[in-house]
Amino acid sequence: MDNRVKVVLDSKEMERALSRMAHEIVEHNKGVENLALIGIRTGGVPLAQRLRERIAAIEQRVVPVGVLDITLYRDDWTRLSNKPMVQKTEIEFPVDDMDVVLVDDVLYTGRTVRAAMDALLDIGRPATIQLAVLVDRGRRQLPIQPDYTGLAMKTSAGEHVNVYLRETDGRDEVVVVAGEGG
Helix, strand or coil: CCCCEEEEECHHHHHHHHHHHHHHHHHHCCCCCCEEEEEECCCHHHHHHHHHHHHHHHHCCCCCEEEECCHHHCCCHHHHCCCCCCCCCECCCCCCCCEEEEEEEEECCCHHHHHHHHHHHHHCCCCEEEEEEEEECCCCCCCCCCCEEEEECCCCCCEEEEEECHHHHCCCEEEEEECCCC
């Protein structure tokens, strides 16, 4: 393996982190009565589905899961592409008065989460919005903090965090790559 690449979560560690996060979500919300999970495209979607499975095993009740596309809510979309790839938001339940947990793979600057909150509030008015992230890499530009975290770590601007998920990449692993732009 390239010496610039460091594995920070292997598949077993990722599974344990998601199980812990599911327990914390249930405990914090005192059950799942009013709970919904919404994955932020793309990495947050399979993680939200995995959290739903774990929560169902704990509570014997399946919570709704939605998919949120934030492309047009990003404050940097014009920098990313002249023709942004807008995908579908799929939330087939009312979010009004729900305790919504936004799920994403990596929290970095906070801009993705800000965009997700804007998009969610255009859909409805949740009772609460909570945030679950697999990796919090620090270096925030906005005052946004996760409620549930799989792994919190400090990274430099020159490092990049790559999350590989079996649903999209065929394996579960989180690596930090040195020498790439953050």
